[in-house]
Amino acid sequence: MEVKTSLLDNMIGVGDMVLLEPLSEDSFIANLRNRFDHNEIYTYIGSVVISMNPYRSLPIFTPEKVEEYRNRNFYELSPHIYALADEAYRSLRDQDKDQCILITGESGAGKTEASKLVMSYVAAVCGKGQEVNKVKEQLLQSNPVLEAFGNAKTVRNDNSSRFGKYMDIEFDFKGDPLGGVISNYLLEKSRVVKQPRGERNFHIFYQLLSGASDDTLKKLKLDRDFSKYNYLSLDSAAVNGLDDAANFRTVRNAMQIVGFMEDEVQSVLELVAAVLKLGNIEFKPESRCNGNDESRIKDKNDLKEMCELLGTEQTVLERAFSYRTVEAKQEKVCTTLNVAQAYYARDALAKNLYSRLFSWLVTRINESIKAAPKSRHKVMGVLDIYGFEIFEDRENSFEQFIINYCNEKLQQIFIELTLREEQEEYVREGIEWTNIEYFNNAIICDLIENHQNGILAMLDEECLRPGTVTDETFLDKLNTICAEHLHFESRLSKSSKFLTDHSLPHNCFRIQHYAGKVLYRAEGFVDKNNDLLYRDLSQAMYKANHSLMKQLFPEGNPAKVNLKRPPTAGFQFRHSVGTLMRNLQTKNPNYIRCIKPNDKKASHIFTDSLVCHQVRYLGLMENVRVRRAGYAFRQAYEPCLERYKMLCKRTWPHWRGPAREGVEVLMADLTVPAEEFSYGRSKVFIRNPRTLFFLEERRRQCLQDLATLIQKIYRGWKCRSHFLLLKKSQIVVAAWYRRYAQQNKYKRIKSATTVVQSYTRGWQARKLLRELKYQKRCEEAVTTISAYWHGTQVRREYRKFFRANAGKKIYNFTIQRIMQKYFLGLKSTMPSMSPIDKSWPVKPYLFLDGVHSDLRRIFHLWRCKKYRSEFTEEKKAVFEEKLEASEIFKDKKALYASSVSQPFMGDYLEISKNPKYQKLNSAMDEKVLLADVVNKINRANGKGTARIFLLTKNSVVLADQKTGQVKASVPLPDLTSVSVSTQSDGFFALKLKEGSASAIKGDFLLSSEHLIEIITKLHRTGATAADSEQLNIDISDEFLVQFKHDKVCVKFIQGGPKNGNSVSCKRKNNRLLEVSVPSTV
Ligand SMILES: Nc1ncnc2c1ncn2[C@@H]1O[C@H](COP(=O)(O)OP(=O)(O)OP(=O)(O)O)[C@@H](O)[C@H]1O
Ligand SMILES: [Mg+2]
Secondary structure (H helix, E strand, O other): OOOOOOOOOOOOOOOEHHHOOOOOHHHHHHHHHHHHHOOOOEEEEOOEEEEEOOOOOOOOOOHHHHHHHOOOOOOOOOOOHHHHHHHHHHHHHHHOOOEEEEEEOOOOOOHHHHHHHHHHHHHHHOOOOHHHHHHHHHHHHHHHHHHHHHEEOOOOOOOEEOOEEEEEEEEOOOOOEEEEEEEEEOOOOHHHHOOOOOOOOEHHHHHHHHHOOHHHHHHOOOOOOHHHOOOOOOOOOOOOOOOHHHHHHHHHHHHHHHOOOHHHHHHHHHHHHHHHHHHHOOEEEEEOOOOOEEEEEOOHHHHHHHHHHHOOOHHHHHHHOOEEEEEEOOEEEEEEOOHHHHHHHHHHHHHHHHHHHHHHHHHHHHHHHOOOOOOOOEEEEEEEOOOOOOOOOOOEOHHHHHHHHHHHHHHHHHHHHHHHHHHHHHHHHOOOOOOOOOOOOHHHHHHHHOOOOOHHHHHHHHHHOOOOOOHHHHHHHHHHHOOOOOOEEEOOOOOHHHOOOOOOOOOEEEEEEOOEEEEEEOOOHHHHHHOOOOHHHHHHHHHOOOHHHHHHOHHHOHHHOOOOOOOOHHHHHHHHHHHHHHHHHOOEEEEEEEEOOOOOOOOOOOOHHHHHHHHHHOOHHHHHHHHHHHOOEEEEHHHHHHHHHHHOOOOOOOOOOOHHHHHHHHHHHOOOOHHHEEEOOOEEEEOOHHHHHHHHHHHHHHHHHHHHHHHHHHHHHHHHHHHHHHHHHHHHHHHHHHHHHHHHHHHHHHHHHHHHHHHHHHHHHHHHHHHHHHHHHHHHHHHHHHHHHHHHHHHHHHHOOOOHHHHHHHHHHHHHHHHHHHHHHHHHOOOOOOOOOOOOOOOOOHHHHHHHHHHHHHHHHHHHHHHHHOOOHHHHHHHHHHHHHHHHHOOOOOOHHHHHOOOOOOEOOOOOOOHHHHHHHHHOOOOEEEEEEEEEEOOOOOOEEEEEEEEEOOEEEEEEOOOOOEEEEEEHHHEEEEEEOOOOOOEEEEEEOOOOHHHHHEOEEEEOOOHHHHHHHHHHHHHHOOOOOOOEEEEOOEEEEEEOOEEEEEEEEEEOHHHOOOOEEEEOOOOEEEEEEEOOO
């Protein structure tokens, strides 16, 4: 948001004098002093800028300041010359109004500096571009050139303008500068030949002598020493703070920029040198025969050098200094010049030469800077004219009279335009207006310029009058004509009131100027007004072989002899001032009123009396009063509302309606008395500064509250911004971190993927490779197989054609033959069909080893099968018994081996057939499975008794051998076990179940030759009997037998030889029955 400021902000004293309260001369000056002390050198009176000369450089003219004031409203910032320049430039550019900037003030008040500041500001803010910049530069650089030739050190100002300057700067419709036109007004040329004490000649003389190179000086026939030149005053040749040598370089450079050609510069310098030389020409009187003195040049060296510089003939010039030709009515009269006249002629020539050179310079500059004649240009005129001048200690002459007249005119235009503008504004805004009384200096202007009886008119009249004309006659005339004038004072005037005024010498007159009374000495008025240059001199100059001289003295051309008197200086000046005033009146004026704070050209000194004097004659108090008579302050509605809207709730913060209504609401709300303000069409007018200060005070208080509010909001905003920034940063950091983390993760995944991928690819590749290899191998194999196959095919096909096959055929054949022979041989040598036959033909060939043994095994199995297939049921039963006997006794009892070859006959006694046993047989209710004779061992002595042993399906029967009487019948279920020895004896004990009926007599100890068969059958029968348990067969060499009540141990021992080959049994004791078995059995 653009910050709205005002000149009322941070104001030192009062920025605008209109607001000064109370308004008095003292408070006015006190305010100026206060501001001056605080380096505030600018103060406004409405739109007029008062500028105090600070006499030192202040940091307020920087490019930054230019930017600050650029495009800002006039009252927006503290008072500044830039504000005025900006206002003027903008209204020229935007409103198409031609402007003029009128800078007034007395000598040394800072007019020239102000004009340069305005120009530099306008140059800085207007358009840019190569062409535009060149124009700007030329316009700005015209200043140093004109200052060098037209400024001089005076007692009042080290750089006093000794000519008036008005510069029109021309702009196009965009506001870009196109060029300019400079008008100059009456150079104070008397200074060329004579300078008052403490003053200098024009700067260029000193600059040339100090700054030019030796070479240049030599060419110009000059000496660096100032004292060598009569026209240069010596007492103040060097000025403090003025570097002539450096300034000369600046001037040369400026001339180059402005567009002077090198030869033009040279010509100009030659003329400057010629003026110096001219001053050194001195005359001496030479007595003529007619008794008159005739002047002669003392030392012709300077004349010679001067003539060389100007290309004039020495004799022509020499003659012009001695004679004067007067033409009257076609008659030429030649008179001699005395020494005084010769000096007068010399000085007149020097003054004319220099002033014409100066005018030529202005014309030349104009040529360079003039704008192309286009359609309409916008114009900004800057007027920097010599300031009002009063010399107290020495006489004021014609020059001061002219200068002060010019200032008088400017003051008049100021008064007129200021008031007119003020009045127009009230009319424009529809405000009631009553005229204000003010001092109008028109009466003084009239005294000077009136065509009939004005001082200038009378001077001209005197100059043109035939007869003797002197300054005294001129003064007499004034005394007669102007005696009654209120502003004219003279000792000898008709008005008797000045007769005793000793401050008024007889040869002087006094004018009461707007800026004070000035005493003018009449001496020199006529001469200066005539500005006479003897024709001989101008013709001599014209004859010079120097192009510039010819241009400067056109009247010297003998072909154009003009007998008419040239217009007087006063007339010319009045005429040009009249033109200037008319010109200014067509433009919108902007005023800068310069004030000099002290007479010492010193900074920080503020002399009240001096300032007061200037304030008075500049009419500044009147200016303020006029401004305040109506309304002290005015402001357009928009900025006014903008500035004070915070004072009313209805207008703060925004007023939606028209600004005027807003201001009305505001004023009503603040209860400002109605007579204190008026509403114009576009502005509100405030009558009294107090009202404005009241508004300002309220605003200041309100601003403090607003400042707190703004501070609060700002702090909040700042914290929030900070927070948001942190948040944003955090997000950025987090984002970066996440990105980093994700990147790392991604890298990890990527590398893992790459690994997996590479493995997978490797695996796939290997698989593929394998497949390809396999495929290749297959293809190779197929190729090989097919090749072999084809080979085989081919070989097979062609085998028959090859001998190589014979070997194999022979081999196969041999093998077949051997096999055949083997099988045939085997057939003939086959062993018997007996399964026990172990013989087998020897193997004929080693390679048939496997087949041979396999065949042997197969044959044996087949033979056994055959053998078995021939068995009857009975034989099969016999063999089963044999098999059972083997299972029971093999390798357990020595007797078994001898029993193997003996067939089990069972019925040894042929009981069913033998009649002897018929009875016994019939007593058997079952079929007898075994019938044999056994020995029953006597328990007492071990002797055996023969008994018949019968075995049926159910029982064992013992019967007497002789009688066949059944001795004992034991049912098989009562039989628990059978005990036998391991040896080759036939003893066996039948153990009966305890408690059974059969067991009453005790166990049976028997002996038989067919023990193996008996026990086997007994075991088989017992096993098949349905109700009997498995019969235990106990094979050991010691076992217990139950004899009636005793248990007797039967022990088998190895019998000695004395027992022979028979088995003996003896009762050893009650408990032991020893059976001795022969070892051989
Ligand atoms: N704004 C300023 N800042 C600094 N110095 C200044 C300023 N204005 C004027 N001066 C000083 O005052 C001196 C006189 O100023 P300037 O030549 O502008 O006066 P002037 O009004 O043109 O006088 P004159 O009527 O004699 O030409 C300058 O040389 C300069 O030293
Ligand atoms: Mg000046």
